[in-house]
Amino acid sequence: ARPKAPLPPAVPSTALCQPAVFIPVDRSAEVQEARLKLPILAEEQVVMEAINENPIVIICGETGSGKTTQVPQFLYEAGYASSSGAIGITEPRRVAAVSMSQRVAKEMNLSHRVVSYQIRYEGNVTDETQIKFMTDGVLLKEIQKDFLLSKYKVIIIDEAHERSMYTDILIGLLSRIVPLRHKKGLPLKLIIMSATLRVEDFTDNTRLFSVKPPVIQVDARQFPVTVHFNKKTPLDDYSGECFRKVCKIHRMLPAGGILVFLTGQAEVHSLCRRLRKAFPYQKNNTCSAVQSAVCTPLNVVLSPLLFPQTLPKIDLSSYSVVPVDEGDEDRDGDSDADAAGSDLDLDLGDGDSEEDEKSDSSLPLFVLPLYSLLAPEKQAKVFQAPPAGTRLCVVATNVAETSLTIPGIKYVVDCGKVKKRFYDRITGVSSFRVTWISQASANQRAGRAGRTEPGHCYRLYSSAVFMDFEKFSAPEITKRPVEDLILQMKALNIEKVSWEGLCAAAAFKVVALRSQKQTERLKQQLAAKLSCPISPLGRVMATFPVAPRYAKMLALSRQQDCLPYSITIVSAMTVRELFEEFDRPAVSEAEAAQLKGKRARFLQMQKVWAGQGPMQKLGDLMVMLGAVGACEYSGCTREFCEENGLRYKAMLEIRHLRGQLTTAVNSVCTDAGLYVDPKMQPPTEAQVTCLRQIVLAGLGDHLARRVQAEELLDDKWKNAYKTALLEDPVFIHPSSVLFKELPEFVVYQEIVETTKLYMKGVSAVEPEWIPALLPPYCHFGKPLENPPPSYCPQRGRVRCHRPSVFYRVGWQLPAVEV
Ligand code: ADP
Ligand code: MG
Numbered sequence: 001a002r003p004k005a006p007l008p009p010a011v012p013s014t015a016l017c018q019p020a021v022f023i024p025v026d027r028s029a030e031v032q033e034a035r036l037k038l039p040i041l042a043e044e045q046v047v048m049e050a051i052n053e054n055p056i057v058i059i060c061g062e063t064g065s066g067k068t069t070q071v072p073q074f075l076y077e078a079g080y081a082s083s084s085g086a087i088g089i090t091e092p093r094r095v096a097a098v099s100m101s102q103r104v105a106k107e108m109n110l111s112h113r114v115v116s117y118q119i120r121y122e123g124n125v126t127d128e129t130q131i132k133f134m135t136d137g138v139l140l141k142e143i144q145k146d147f148l149l150s151k152y153k154v155i156i157i158d159e160a161h162e163r164s165m166y167t168d169i170l171i172g173l174l175s176r177i178v179p180l181r182h183k184k185g186l187p188l189k190l191i192i193m194s195a196t197l198r199v200e201d202f203t204d205n206t207r208l209f210s211v212k213p214p215v216i217q218v219d220a221r222q223f224p225v226t227v228h229f230n231k232k233t234p235l236d237d238y239s240g241e242c243f244r245k246v247c248k249i250h251r252m253l254p255a256g257g258i259l260v261f262l263t264g265q266a267e268v269h270s271l272c273r274r275l276r277k278a279f280p281y282q283k284n285n286t287c288s289a290v291q292s293a294v295c296t297p298l299n300v301v302l303s304p305l306l307f308p309q310t311l312p313k314i315d316l317s318s319y320s321v322v323p324v325d326e327g328d329e330d331r332d333g334d335s336d337a338d339a340a341g342s343d344l345d346l347d348l349g350d351g352d353s354e355e356d357e358k359s360d361s362s363l364p365l366f367v368l369p370l371y372s373l374l375a376p377e378k379q380a381k382v383f384q385a386p387p388a389g390t391r392l393c394v395v396a397t398n399v400a401e402t403s404l405t406i407p408g409i410k411y412v413v414d415c416g417k418v419k420k421r422f423y424d425r426i427t428g429v430s431s432f433r434v435t436w437i438s439q440a441s442a443n444q445r446a447g448r449a450g451r452t453e454p455g456h457c458y459r460l461y462s463s464a465v466f467m468d469f470e471k472f473s474a475p476e477i478t479k480r481p482v483e484d485l486i487l488q489m490k491a492l493n494i495e496k497v498s499w500e501g502l503c504a505a506a507a508f509k510v511v512a513l514r515s516q517k518q519t520e521r522l523k524q525q526l527a528a529k530l531s532c533p534i535s536p537l538g539r540v541m542a543t544f545p546v547a548p549r550y551a552k553m554l555a556l557s558r559q560q561d562c563l564p565y566s567i568t569i570v571s572a573m574t575v576r577e578l579f580e581e582f583d584r585p586a587v588s589e590a591e592a593a594q595l596k597g598k599r600a601r602f603l604q605m606q607k608v609w610a611g612q613g614p615m616q617k618l619g620d621l622m623v624m625l626g627a628v629g630a631c632e633y634s635g636c637t638r639e640f641c642e643e644n645g646l647r648y649k650a651m652l653e654i655r656h657l658r659g660q661l662t663t664a665v666n667s668v669c670t671d672a673g674l675y676v677d678p679k680m681q682p683p684t685e686a687q688v689t690c691l692r693q694i695v696l697a698g699l700g701d702h703l704a705r706r707v708q709a710e711e712l713l714d715d716k717w718k719n720a721y722k723t724a725l726l727e728d729p730v731f732i733h734p735s736s737v738l739f740k741e742l743p744e745f746v747v748y749q750e751i752v753e754t755t756k757l758y759m760k761g762v763s764a765v766e767p768e769w770i771p772a773l774l775p776p777y778c779h780f781g782k783p784l785e786n787p788p789p790s791y792c793p794q795r796g797r798v799r800c801h802r803p804s805v806f807y808r809v810g811w812q813l814p815a816v817e818v
Helices: 029-036 039-053 067-077 094-108 136-145 165-183 238-252 265-278 376-383 439-450 463-468 482-491 499-505 516-526 536-543 548-555 563-574 589-610 620-633 638-643 648-668 685-698 769-773 799-810
Strands: 056-061 086-091 115-118 131-135 152-157 189-194 215-218 225-229 257-261 320-322 365-370 391-396 409-414 417-423 430-436 455-459 703-706 721-723 730-732 745-747 750-753 757-760 763-765
Touching: 029 094, 039 056, 039 067, 039 215, 056 067, 067 086, 067 094, 067 152, 067 189, 086 094, 086 136, 086 165, 094 115, 094 131, 094 376, 131 136, 136 165, 152 165, 165 189, 225 439, 238 257, 238 265, 238 391, 238 409, 257 439, 265 365, 265 391, 365 376, 409 439, 439 455, 536 548, 548 563, 548 685, 563 620, 563 648, 563 685, 589 620, 620 648, 620 685, 620 763, 638 648, 685 763, 685 769, 721 730
Parallel strands: 056 189, 056 215, 086 131, 086 152, 115 131, 152 189, 225 320, 225 455, 257 391, 257 409, 365 391, 409 455, 730 757
Antiparallel strands: 417 430, 703 721, 703 745, 745 763, 750 757
């Protein structure tokens, strides 16, 4: 018996809409059968009663229990969706929004016109859309236009446990919108869905909801998962260790899919290649003898009524853990649910086999990659049964942790790492780094092995290392750069947007990690002042669906007919990687050379097309502009892209974003009358000069100055640049057109950290522009007599003095005639 939670006082239940209708859905027999196996089906009545009676409901249940795919269907059937009000579902990841909308459309036998998705650059939403999956960022933008979200009858916030920044803000805002909607007589339902982690974050936060919303716990159908730790933790080569482990599992253990967790796309591809080589699978290769043993179908037929009693309910925390650290060789019987017993405990810590690369007589392995940028058709493959006579092996990034549930997985190989964006708290520079996961993530990953039968999880690290993991990873809102947030919140007219104010508005208890100084600096750079009201520039900036730096570029581009070009540059900069060469690791040296040659043509073209002089100085951004220009000139075809080493998908995205941004600009400057001409002419020299200044104004905090010969105290500073934000030397990335030019001042799009700190997307700046466009960066005083501490290796680094010292010495500018 579940206690009925009281209602928040602001919204009495009698006034709530309780649709009495039932909208029939025509599902296929196959879908119907699959649905009945999902734990949440048994809770449909409880879920719907709670939703009917309460404005806000929290549903939590293990990943794979059917929350994302089924709850929207319950609501639809109960008449919550109509042409006047849709059901909106937000996801923190694009891949989930797209894949889930497709799945739900298929399950409900409805067209994509009715069950649609919207992610930042694409979507298939129509006037008929009744169930809309979207990323959390998309809904936040919609709140900006219509604070009451009057288009929706229900909002579902999915994957709330991930604590993504936008999801957190959305929950904060929705906790205020729901009572407002009630006051207007247009009730809005809010459903928060999460895996069984940290539900207290939401329920116990008194600033969020005045009364605790009811929590519906969906009983997890989880089979026991035996966790095996490595004896020792491999330091670097976790990829190689994954390979060895998969080989052993495949050779020695009974049928069942393998899921490997790695950190990034490149690693995923390289492991896939190695595994395919070791256990090749040819399309017509069928081994009927083993067919029945492999990919065992779910052999329990469930009746929805019997369902919770017929299967063991196992809490994630009750995993049996085999301690192997103490050299415990005699490990067996830890999994009582599995007849195979001791065979399953591989001694995998020794890394003894060198012959693994060679093909052997084992079954073919059906290897599939899975990561968020993989094309949707390829992603969908993981949901299909593997070909007869093969074993499924999915090599995935973190997307398989909670967003997507892959059927038939019995073995999980967990490298224990994740690639995360880190924001340097002092400089705001972000970089991707591979770090240890949290204990909660490790348990989630292990859980993937026990969806359809008892499973095994092989952790490539020792239990001691596991004990050192943090319990949960910190909410993103405590880490992300604040500038984007401030701008968004201000455009929503939320007053007093300081960092603390933001936290209060979002009603989350967040430790204020950011220094006032940093906020101050952002304030200057972005020209969108923190004090209310928002400046006209800030308001214009907030209407563009891009980060503030780029928004500022757009807002400043209404001169010299520069808008079409800056729109193109901004589109190209926000789309991930234009060139194939950098998109994925080449399969062979020959391919690498070929791709490099293809890209070189654009560098060449830039020179021919633009000549030397100002165009050259727009640097990598001119190369981007050239690539888009040339591609559009040829009609933006797949053939052209392949021939020239461009990413076709990126080019399409750019085209789409150009259209979107043009619309956004037209709606702000109604008299601009812009239209997109894909085949734009190359810019004139005057326009390029103007563009360089616009880029400088937008990317102002990303200014860097080459270290002069007389400042060279140390070899590591050779050809290095000093930035306003970092203490360490940074370099122009070798892929940049300006790599050899080494202009004195440059602005960069981003810094990536590999062997050194490299600037990418570099463009040259004339020193005399800086005081005009970025006055806070300039100081007209004399250089200091003594070298500043940060330059002096003997004295070590003195962090606290860095900014002021830096400005005075590093940035003296040539005399300016006023
Ligand atoms: P939750 O949101 O609780 O994690 P989901 O609703 O995402 O659960 O998943 C429920 C089930 O639907 C899972 O068993 C999953 O494998 C299945 N599923 C999801 N997407 C697809 C798809 N595209 N094809 C086949 N099965 C799918
Ligand atoms: Mg889900």
